[in-house]
Amino acid sequence: MKFLFASDSFKGTLTSDQTIELLTKAAEEVFGSCETSGVPVADGGEGTTDAVVKARSGEIITVPVHGPLMEMEQGFYGRLSDTEAILEMAAASGLPMVPEEKRNPLNTTTYGTGELLKAALDAGYTEIAIAIGGSATNDGGMGFASALGIRFLDQEGNVLEGRGENLEKVAHIDMSGLDPAVQKAHFTVMCDVTNPLCGPNGATYTFGKQKGGTPEILDRLEKGMQNYRDVIIREFGINPDEIQGSGAAGGLGAALKVFLHAEMKSGIETVLDLIDFDARLEGVDLVVTGEGRTDWQSCFGKVMQGVGDRSAKHQVPVAALCGGLGPDYEKIYAHGISSIMTTVDGPMPLKEALDNASELYYKGAIRMFRFLQTGMQMNKHE
Structure with a gap:
């Protein structure tokens, strides 16, 4: 398996670089032997x-x-x-x-x-x-x-x-x-x-x-x-x-x-061009992206939309790990995003979720990769 991690920062909690570190750690824990790479991404705003x-x-x-x-x-x-x-x-x-x-x-x-x-x-x-x-x-x-x-x-x-x-x-x-x-x-x-x-x-x-x-x-x-x-x-x-x-x-x-x-x-298109994102998709089996909150606005010039659309052109599937979901979040599926998981693992106040963002993100990444592993095992039995 070859993964490419390209997530937006989670405002006020996790940087894009930190999501790469946590995803890499989680992927290695679940899969043991896998190839990972990551690239920081932003949409033209601060950072x-x-x-x-x-x-x-x-x-x-x-x-x-x-x-x-x-x-x-x-x-x-x-x-x-x-x-x-x-x-x-x-x-x-x-x-x-x-x-x-x-x-x-x-x-x-x-x-x-x-x-x-x-x-x-x-x-x-x-x-x-x-x-x-x-x-x-x-x-x-x-x-x-x-x-x-x-x-x-x-x-x-x-x-x-x-x-x-x-x-x-x-x-x-x-x-x-x-x-x-x-x-x-x-x-x-x-x-x-x-x-x-x-x-x-x-x-x-x-x-x-x-x-x-x-x-x-x-x-x-x-x-x-x-x-x-x-x-x-x-x-x-x-x-x-x-x-x-x-x-x-x-x-x-x-x-x-x-x-x-x-x-x-x-x-986001300018950023993806500057970091040569298309070339980074070479040989990749899955892209993982995400952001702090996904809703209808995510389809308009945000990181997930840009990463999803570019990956779809190269027929590379994309999974997302996000902090939370808002109104009409499902519209992002039209932009190359195959599935979305959230980092929160139960009802909790926003402050608690923000204070524990790193731990919640890592646990969410483990759940996501274990689910992906299950799908791979099912595929072997077909």
């Missing part, structure tokens, strides 16, 4: 850089950056080869970096994410993947673009900082100072959001509340975002509302498309 760097035997490069409130933070990006790098905005402009009592998207900026990209460009990387999940921002990507040399000016010609509150003041966008290295690079943006920049389904009204926006703040930000959109239309002849994903990460998607001509791709 994507670490997962891809480990899978590619790359290197984490630390960079001092300004956080969402312009405080100094230690950011990082990943070196994958002499030409390839990967970064995630969660490392510089992520929501967990802002204390709950200070969350207000009028005050936050993507400037630090721009600093991360500039550091990668300065180091000579020309193929750069950018994961934009988990932002604390709603600045239309102004801060990000400012770090790369683009200037946003008000009616009097004053340079704006690039926070959410500045959207309503933008009158002109000066591209003359854009870092020339941008023209020599190709950018792949990991994005599974299709929201436009403005409107009821746009960046502000869809995602602003979770970033600390009150109804009054969101109304002000939306008016500012409409002004920003209109300036882009006037000066670039591009309507961001007609670009799928322009509303991602508080409008950073729009800045990436309009100013950097970036390519938008599914997060």
